[in-house]
Amino acid sequence: MxxxxxxxxxxxxxxxxxxxxxxxxxxxxxxxxxxxxxxxxxxxxxxxxxxxxxxxxxxxxxxxxxxxxxxxxxxxxxxxxxxNPDIVSLGGGLPSSECFPFYEWSFKVPTAQHFFKDQDELEDPTVQTVTIGKHDVKAGLSEYDLSIALNxxxxxxxxxxxxxxxxxxxxxxxxxxxxxxxxxxxxxxxxxxxxxxxxxxxxxxxxxxxxxxxxxxxxxxxxxxxxxxxxxxxxxxxxxxxxxxxxxxxxxxxxxxxxxxxxxxxxxxxxxxxxxxxxxxxxxxxxxxxxxxxxxxxxxxxxxxxxxxxxxxxxxxxxxxxxxxxxxxxxxxxxxxxxxxxxxxxxxxxxxxxxxxxxxxxxxxxxxxxxxxxxxxxxxxxxxxxxxxxxxxxxxxxxxxxxxxxxxxxxxxxNAYTQKRNMLLAACDKFLPKSVVSWTPPTTGMFLWLKCDPLQHPEYPARPIEEIEGEIFDQAIKTGVLCARGTWFRAEPDTPADGMFFRATYASATAEAMGTAIERFGEAIRRSYQIE
Amino acid sequence: MxxxxxxxxxxxxxxxxxxxxxxxxxxxxxxxxxxxxxxxxxxxxxxxxxxxxxxxxxxxxxxxxxxxxxxxxxxxxxxxxxxNPDIVSLGGGLPSSECFPFYEWSFKVPTAQHFFKDQDELEDPTVQTVTIGKHDVKAGLSEYDLSIALNxxxxxxxxxxxxxxxxxxxxxxxxxxxxxxxxxxxxxxxxxxxxxxxxxxxxxxxxxxxxxxxxxxxxxxxxxxxxxxxxxxxxxxxxxxxxxxxxxxxxxxxxxxxxxxxxxxxxxxxxxxxxxxxxxxxxxxxxxxxxxxxxxxxxxxxxxxxxxxxxxxxxxxxxxxxxxxxxxxxxxxxxxxxxxxxxxxxxxxxxxxxxxxxxxxxxxxxxxxxxxxxxxxxxxxxxxxxxxxxxxxxxxxxxxxxxxxxxxxxxxxxNAYTQKRNMLLAACDKFLPKSVVSWTPPTTGMFLWLKCDPLQHPEYPARPIEEIEGEIFDQAIKTGVLCARGTWFRAEPDTPADGMFFRATYASATAEAMGTAIERFGEAIRRSYQIE
The missing domain is CATH 3.40.640.10 (Type I PLP-dependent aspartate aminotransferase-like (Major domain))
Incomplete structure (x- = not known):
């Protein structure tokens, strides 16, 4: 490609x-x-x-x-x-920062170059604590502070x-x-x-x-x-x-x-x-x-x-x-x-x-x-x-x-998303019946679009695509996986659907969970398509 | 009252x-x-x-x-x-919290009963540091954490x-x-x-x-x-x-x-x-x-x-x-x-x-x-x-x-606003010409409504109220104070105004600045009304 x-x-x-x-x-x-x-x-x-x-x-x-x-x-x-700094404002109803009950914030973040640490590594030298005071600007410490941001x-x-x-x-x-x-x-x-x-x-x-x-x-x-x-x-x-x-x-x-x-x-x-x-x-x-x-x-x-x-x-x-x-x-x-x-x-x-x-x-x-x-x-x-x-x-x-x-x-x-994508795609390769499901590996973002061939479905066209899709969705939920239905995304939902799709994301699940999820989704499809 | x-x-x-x-x-x-x-x-x-x-x-x-x-x-x-916790979601494009670059936050706040301290008193025992971790819920430390709130x-x-x-x-x-x-x-x-x-x-x-x-x-x-x-x-x-x-x-x-x-x-x-x-x-x-x-x-x-x-x-x-x-x-x-x-x-x-x-x-x-x-x-x-x-x-x-x-x-x-209000009202008592300006002391909120009597103005009704009000506003800005013009707030601005007002707030200025501001505003009014 x-x-x-x-x-x-x-x-x-x-x-x-x-x-x-x-x-x-x-x-x-x-x-x-x-x-x-x-x-x-x-x-x-x-x-x-x-x-x-x-x-x-x-x-x-x-x-x-x-x-x-x-x-x-x-x-x-x-x-x-x-x-004009000489003007005293009695104009806008902006509260005075003396009435703000936050005096100072600090938060721990990764230093540049050392990303994707997690909480158990908080004492790591690659984690940095940054602090924001209420009056840092007045004190000459910063160009922005809580007295400004919280107003x-x-x-x-x-x-x-x-x-x-x-x-x-x-x-x-x-x-x-x-x-x-x-x-x-x-x-x-x-x-x-x-x-x-x-x-x-x-x-x-x-x-x-x-x-x-x-x-x-x-x-x-x-x-x-x-x-x-x-x-x-x-x-x-x-x-x-x-x-x-x-x-x-x-x-x-x-x-x-x-x-x-x-x-x-x-x-x-x-x-x-x-x-x-x-x-x-x-x-x-x-x-x-x-x-x-x-x-x-x-x-x-x-x-x-x-x-x-x-x-x-x-x-x-x-x-x-x-x-x-x-x-x-x-x-x-x-x-x-x-x-x-x-x-x-x-x-x-x-x-x-x-x-x-x-x-x-x-x-x-x-x-x-x-x-x-x-x-x-x-x-x-x-x-x-x-x-x-x-x-x-x-x-x-x-x-x-x-x-x-x-x-x-x-x-x-x-890079982190690339690894996640690869895991999902490997799971699809392993668990989905390719005789009825096909997909193009995405090169951007967090979504995989799974195309199910209606022509291979034993009940199509006796049952409309929307109904078969709904059945697979329900079955997938029973089996323990949530994918989004293709028809949810149709710009013109009032016209008849001519393809059957599901959207899967690799954004949030762990590698192990993605494997389980796709295996379950494969089962739901096999059952609907009556594939052994 | x-x-x-x-x-x-x-x-x-x-x-x-x-x-x-x-x-x-x-x-x-x-x-x-x-x-x-x-x-x-x-x-x-x-x-x-x-x-x-x-x-x-x-x-x-x-x-x-x-x-x-x-x-x-x-x-x-x-x-x-x-x-249902047994369902794996490949449904929504929610990022995984491992990709969130905030590990822990803390902030200093007043303990209940000890309000309105300011930053120089941060070491005071009445100031409390509270902390939120990324995975406090999983750790059994809290009912809410950054992994939830930042998603x-x-x-x-x-x-x-x-x-x-x-x-x-x-x-x-x-x-x-x-x-x-x-x-x-x-x-x-x-x-x-x-x-x-x-x-x-x-x-x-x-x-x-x-x-x-x-x-x-x-x-x-x-x-x-x-x-x-x-x-x-x-x-x-x-x-x-x-x-x-x-x-x-x-x-x-x-x-x-x-x-x-x-x-x-x-x-x-x-x-x-x-x-x-x-x-x-x-x-x-x-x-x-x-x-x-x-x-x-x-x-x-x-x-x-x-x-x-x-x-x-x-x-x-x-x-x-x-x-x-x-x-x-x-x-x-x-x-x-x-x-x-x-x-x-x-x-x-x-x-x-x-x-x-x-x-x-x-x-x-x-x-x-x-x-x-x-x-x-x-x-x-x-x-x-x-x-x-x-x-x-x-x-x-x-x-x-x-x-x-x-x-x-x-x-x-x-109580803090009550003191601020009292200061502004005292300044008004002291500096505004009562022959032409009147007001009702507010009992709620942060605004004082100053009513200027158009009938006392030497150029009224030859000049419409909006014009006189604008002149006083401009003069006040020159003198160094910003108040809001009454006509800005008219629900039906296309009808002629029958009163002249200014809105002043005691929300933000210090006591000293409020005194200065009202003194200046008094000057602007005196000049427009040609009062000695």
Missing amino acids: PSLAAFPNDTELAEKRRLLNGIQERRDKAGKLVAGVAAACDVDQFKAPTSEKPNAKRWDSHISPESQSRPPCILKQAASHLS YGQASGSPQIMRFITEHTELVYNPPYADWKVAPTVGSTGALEQTIRLLFDRSRGDSVLAEEYSFSTALETFVPQGIKPFGVKMDDEGLMPESMDAMLTSWDEKSRGARKPHVLYTIPSGQNPTGATQSLQRRRAIYSVCQKHDIFIIEDEPYYFIQMPPYQGNESDSVQASEDVESFLAGLVPSYLSLDIDGRVLRMDSFSKVLVPGSRLGWVTASAQIIERFLRHAEVANQGPNGMSQIMLWKLLDQTWGHEGYLKWLIALK | PSLAAFPNDTELAEKRRLLNGIQERRDKAGKLVAGVAAACDVDQFKAPTSEKPNAKRWDSHISPESQSRPPCILKQAASHLS YGQASGSPQIMRFITEHTELVYNPPYADWKVAPTVGSTGALEQTIRLLFDRSRGDSVLAEEYSFSTALETFVPQGIKPFGVKMDDEGLMPESMDAMLTSWDEKSRGARKPHVLYTIPSGQNPTGATQSLQRRRAIYSVCQKHDIFIIEDEPYYFIQMPPYQGNESDSVQASEDVESFLAGLVPSYLSLDIDGRVLRMDSFSKVLVPGSRLGWVTASAQIIERFLRHAEVANQGPNGMSQIMLWKLLDQTWGHEGYLKWLIALK
């Missing part, structure tokens, strides 16, 4: 090193970051100069009337007067963590237009809800394109807002651009019952649920179709950094033990953001899959116009992510690991 | 003690709380038996079509199979913190109907956005009643959703029920340009921005009007526990130093929740004003029907609050302070 991205050459490696070094140079030049309680954050100050790039296109006709009508939050605006903030996030996120985004994706920005989110679930309110309107008859099998929670977010999803055919590389083009070219509003889609929702890497990953060539082709039909792209790619080497057929396949960060970065298949000369992409990133889901902290990247509208909604939808996560991740990522340390963490994480 | 609630008698004190003791008895009887990663939470198990109470009314016609159409999250539903959770919250919140809600509000429930929120900002999506629909021509001056961010949440706010007249006790009744009785859809309101949004205590607090009698009268016109009530009461004794005219007014928790509870003016025999109230509570805003953690209380719809939206809007805040507040509130300790914290907090 070919690598999904082109193999990085020396120029690309040097470019990544240049970007990495540029971050520190800019920080040194900018000097100390001064940003107190509810400080405004303009991420432009953290970006490299972009004068040679063009600005993004405007998306006025794509934006919903609801979003167009959002005023700025007047109280947050008033806080801008407070950049109200701005929906645009604290400048401290947003600096790291902006730099990371530039380092990894480096969008080819000038006026890109990032905004923090309460995770990609919330980011999608906000993005839908921004781009879609029920009364316009809006609809959305998605992969024919897509993340069920995303579909559940679109549908109650009156936005009808339409599924585009997929192959092993995910969404097929020719099918998408054909759908859009022949779009008939009446028979479809919806306006021609103006947005594509796609999960390009380790797609949920199919595990498929779009190659660079595939992404370019899809982007062209989007340009042709004026389609805005929502790119949901939480598994981006879990890009694994191809499966060689052995549980014990070795992982690349000593990859340097430049090679790791340059070897990643590019995000749509990196191809986005028009500024037609809103990319959703999240720390959930790569650090901890419980932080409920992620970010979106898009053009300044889109981000400004996104933030206006965030001000009333959630006020941005919580301060506890912001300061803890800042302390870990920015102050303890740094950019290179975080990239090393991502390499280690990818 | 009379107390807002009736003075508690012995029966009421005994009832509060009974509720407090009942919590521990129920916990002892229930035994250890077993709730792992993404465990479902049904708060009914944490409530006292409610068999003698009737159920809430149904609100089908109030609920929006969007909310009515929300399906349950299918992946979260599938997780219900995992209550995905349910939108219904972790059972550990929701137990505390349910018990606290029952202890303080004890709703008079049986099927009340609580749901966690990402703070009241997000709670209001979700509640509006639940109860309102643009295409129905929905509108909302609010105080004529109301929280600007709340108004900014309604308006872009196409929901028109209508302001009800206020006096020193806040919203006036007779005005509300008259408005509703004579409602003319055509001239109003909106359907007759079916919801009231009210801030009954320490109202933002006016600082007004509705007495018990006032609340009963408003509730009756809501019953008469079938109005659902959104009760936004973040300042509830900051109910202070009346201001006696001295900065140094002493505060009640040794109040017991039963008297504190029984002396609070009742929430609408406590009067809510119909189940027509959704109450929003938050830890922002009483612990730390940065936690972005609060909760709503309403009937089971409303809470179920609220949670369906939370599943796609944010997945509930972040796990970091959930476990930290649980460790502090449930495991370190307990219910009584938390109530003592609230008493101490109220």
Whole structure:
């Protein structure tokens, strides 16, 4: 199997090193970051100069009337007067930090290079204790402390963590237009809800394109807002651009019952649920179709950094033990953001899959116009992510690991997932009846898509696929394993299913449990298919 | 000034003690709380038996079509199979806790009874260090740990913190109907956005009643959703029920340009921005009007526990130093929740004003029907609050302070705010020109509403109120103080203003800064009014 991205050459490696070094140079030049309680954050100050790039296109006709009508939050605006330190504020109802019952936090984390230790090794010298005080800033010990993080903030996030996120985004994706920005989110679930309110309107008859099998929670977010999803055919590389083009070219509003889609929702890497990953060539082709039909792209790619080497057929396949960060970065298949000369992409990133889901902290990247509208909604939808996560991740990522340390963490994480994937695939090789079940080894993410052939089933087509699938699911539960049903993920559930699928994940179970689980799942299939 | 609630008698004190003791008895009887990663939470198990109470009314016609159409999250539903410990899950993409780079946290907090220490006293014996490990549950050390809190959770919250919140809600509000429930929120900002999506629909021509001056961010949440706010007249006790009744009785859809309101949004205590607090009698009268016109009530009461004794005219007014928790509870003016025999109230509570805003953690209380719809939206809007805040507040509130300790914290907090309020009021007495500025000392919350008499202004009515107000605001900024402008809070900003107001807060500034600030504000007013 070919690598999904082109193999990085020396120029690309040097470019990544240049970007990495540029971050520190800019920080040194900018000097100390001064940003107190509810400080405004303009991420432009953290970006490299972009004068040679063009600005993004405007998306006025794509934006919903609801979003167009959002005023700025007047109280947050008033806080801008407070950049003058001589002004005393009797303006906003922000509690005084003397009333915060947390004086000091500390937490134990792995030092960069020594990841995946567990609790019984807490005394290990590779474990580091980091501490955050309430008044570290006043004491000159830090640029961020509990008195700031535990108070109200701005929906645009604290400048401290947003600096790291902006730099990371530039380092990894480096969008080819000038006026890109990032905004923090309460995770990609919330980011999608906000993005839908921004781009879609029920009364316009809006609809959305998605992969024919897509993340069920995303579909559940679109549908109650009156936005009808339409599924585009997929192959092993995910969404097929020719099918998408054909759908859009022949779009008939009446028979479809919806306006021609103006947005594509796609999960390009380790797609949920199919595990498929779009190659660079595939992404370019899809982007062209989007340009042709004026389609805005929502790119949901939480598994981006879990890009694994191809499966060689052995549980014990070795992982690349000593990859340097430049090679790791340059070897990643590019995000749509990196191809986005028009500024037609809103990319959703999240720390959930790569650090901890419980932080409920992620970010979106898009053009300044889109981000400004996104933030206006965030001000009333959630006020941005919580301060506890912001300061803890800042302390870990920015102050303890740094950019290179975080990239090393991502390499280690990818290696851990590669081993997990290999174990699941080895179990499938061993326990599943290949006469009726087939699969493509995933190269990104955490999902394996198991295809069961309905034609081999003794009761098909007398019984519909949904019924047989349900029977296998129930039987699997009885046998002691939970896999997700393929029909849960169908973008157009009202049409008859023409394939039978199950989604299995290697994210959470131990090697031993995965073996047991797949053995049980094999039993459930054999019983339904009446295979000895 | 009379107390807002009736003075508690012995029966009421005994009832509060009974509720407090009942919590521990129920916990002892229930035994250890077993709730792992993404465990479902049904708060009914944490409530006292409610068999003698009737159920809430149904609100089908109030609920929006969007909310009515929300399906349950299918992946979260599938997780219900995992209550059987023999089932291995390959179902949900939950990362394994071995991939979490946080091994152990600890934080320093005040012991109950010794609040408001600051960082320089960290070695004080009244400061306690509490620790949370990654695998405390497996080690038998705790009912909740980082391996659970840092993973995905349910939108219904972790059972550990929701137990505390349910018990606290029952202890303080004890709703008079049986099927009340609580749901966690990402703070009241997000709670209001979700509640509006639940109860309102643009295409129905929905509108909302609010105080004529109301929280600007709340108004900014309604308006872009196409929901028109209508302001009800206020006096020193806040919203006036007779005005509300008259408005509703004579409602003319055509001239109003909106359907007759079916919801009231009210801030009954320490109202933002006016600082007004509705007495018990006032609340009963408003509730009756809501019953008469079938109005659902959104009760936004973040300042509830900051109910202070009346201001006696001295900065140094002493505060009640040794109040017991039963008297504190029984002396609070009742929430609408406590009067809510119909189940027509959704109450929003938050830890922002009483612990730390940065936690972005609060909760709503309403009937089971409303809470179920609220949670369906939370599943796609944010997945509930972040796990970091959930476990930290649980460790502090449930495991370190307990219910009584938390109530003592609230008493101490109220006392601290009482002193702050007294300082601001003393400064106003000293520095503001009483010939043109007047105010009512607030008894709840953190806001003082300063009324400037337009009739005394040399340029009125030649210049409209909005212009004069803007001039004073700008002058105040130049002089070095930020107060919020009254017009920012007008529920119906398109009608001409008939009063001129400024909102000042005593929440954040020090005593010295408040003096300086009010002196400067006095100067700005004198200059505009041309007073020597």
